[in-house]
Amino acid sequence: MSKQNLTRRGLLKTSAVAGAGLAVPTIFTAQSAAAYMNEPTGSTVTLGFNVPQTGPYADEGADELLAQQLAVEHINGEGDGGCLNTFTSKALQGNGILGKKVDFVTGDTQTKSDIARASAKSMIEKDGVIMVNGGSSSGVAVAVQSLCQEAGIIFMAGLTHSNDTTGKDRKANGFRHFFNAYMSGAALAPVLQNVYGNERRAYHLTADYNWGWTQEESIVAYTEAIGWETVNTVKTPLASTDFSSYIAPVLNSGADVLVLNHYGGNMVNSLTNAIQFGLLDKEVNGQNFAIVVPLYSELMATGAGENIKGVYGSMNYNWQLDNEGSKTFVQSFGEKFGKPPSNSAQTCYAQVLLYADACERAGTFNPCGVVEALEGFEFDGLGNGPTLYRAEDHQCFKDVLVVRGAENPTSAYDTLEIVDITPRAQVEYVPNHPMFGGDEASLGTCNPGV
């Protein structure tokens, strides 16, 4: 008869081994039972809305959340149905997705990549979301898209304008409805040529991070193509608040155009500072000085106040667009929330509807089925006019808006006016374009997560 001494440490070790042994079959069972990650088994399906609820883009995030909630209402057959009435695909019947009522959870990205990833991870693992949507930053979009690819979840990006999101960082499980920096350059250049001519000297101030670099690269390429000279490109720290030291050298540089590759608070401050220094009242090289803000948003325009008057830029969407889809969405959003939707709101609304529609058409929530349904999908009726989700890079192609700060706005909502709707053909590019990762960029394969 052998004698065994049961020690505390020994007991703990034995328990751990036994626990792991018991858990292994459970994990395998759970994985093998599900055909794909977070397969909905009950009467509901849960979507994850990951938007900035705190931090500098909290207002933009709040607007996205309103639009996402509205989209869920419409998918579930509540409210006026919104763009379900104008959407060219008629797969959605207002009874949820594949007969399951849509539910949602929200997360706070804080516009920080690590926190956005943690928030998305929590929604995927704890709440069992089948799709993640939202965000107001390219850094966040790239980080969350990568996470969703690894986890086997579909990512429908919110506001992200960097070329990299569907360029070198493109992923099979990720889709972008928003336009990108390249498209801004392609849309703006002809208008700028028309308004300011061919002989211009441009000075760029660029936010020193991924999005700023790709926008600067795109705008420089397109403005040089119309004959403009690039005098200087200066990177400004993202944390900058006072841009006076960056604006002052512009005065003596010989430049007659200032391009502000800034977004959010950076853009509001740099534009305000540029106007304070009287740049728009100056005459350089025999021409009136001009300022260009390649990427606009309504909230930025509000923050900059009267300083945006006459300043050109581009947008993904503007509520003043005169098509049936846009009018229907503005009516639906405006009646419910008392204000017109921002372009980030419209993007998230469209993304949620597009995801739901893709599931219906695919007949499954399986990410690979959804990817297949969205790739090469052409549609209309969501506000932007005829749109294509290109299969090669999961980038949406549609008309791009060139806008200008209105001289005499009648309310807080029409501070920007549409001056040109650039046709889709003019902003298209090949999927292996050098600015989008070249031949090395690849979507990889869709990941169902099991």
Place this chain on the structure above:
Amino acid sequence: MDSIILQILNGLDKGSAYALIALGLTLIFGTLGVVNFAHGALFMIGAFCAVTLQRILNFSYETIDETKKDFLGNPLKVETPYVESWFGPEMGAGIIEWSVPLAILFCIPVMIAVGFAMERGLIKFFYKRTHADQILVTFGLAIVLQEIIKFYYGANPIPTPAPDALDGVINMGAIIGMDITYPIWRVVYFCFAAVIILGIFAFLQFTTFGMVVRAGMADRETVGILGINIDRRFTIMFGIAAAVAGLAGVMYTPINPPNYHMGMDFLVLSFVVVVVGGMGSLPGAVLAGFILGILESFASTAWATSLLPGINQVIIYLVAIIILLTRPRGLMGRKGVMEE
């Protein structure tokens, strides 16, 4: 040459904001011995005093304009500020336009009250605690204050322009035959900061109250033994420091539209300014504010960043390290302060 003078002007302007905030910080530290990480929040609350007054002056009544449509196609609701209907359109619009300078009057009592409330309601309980405790509690307070502001005013910057008369540019080089245009409001800001700084120094130097405070800063116990209620005076100094930070915030609003986070943007830099100037030294804080402002401006120029990429992001901290290595008490630090 023009660009060098422009950068010096920019530096003086930035330095004005740093100096005003650092002055208040070091005033609180010198009197109460408290490391106040909520001081940036006081700067932010000051800025929102200007926003609040602007909104008060813009209180409006609605009329329906049947000839125009809103975004839903309904008749447009036109808002007319009460001020314009009371004083006439021109004078009313003029009052609204001057809301930032008027906010100076609004800000002073508000900030003194906020300062008293902060000091009596929270900070006095931490006088005898370690500096680490003080930093933690005041930093927490700063976060609470900025979240309250965000709750009421949103996260987006709010445009708060200067009056038209002070909104253009002025040729600063006209006297010496050069063309150096500079924003008028930034010149106003610098002059305003100079007046406030000189006013604080004069108050401490030439009044009995100031003399007692200075004595208290040098030796609190002895002043107390002489039967003077130094605590009450120090509380008043906290209120004054809060008002200085608030005024700096009010006047800053036309330079950059205020948002809830603006205090945090200035906080760390202002602490560096205080440390470089010497903990507890008022002239040191002002001197360091202007020096670091000018250095930061020059480091942001294209030639500086092409010579040393990234220098614009580290210059202040680099200079701080060099100064502290060579003069551990800072530029004008007093012996014995924070050395126990």
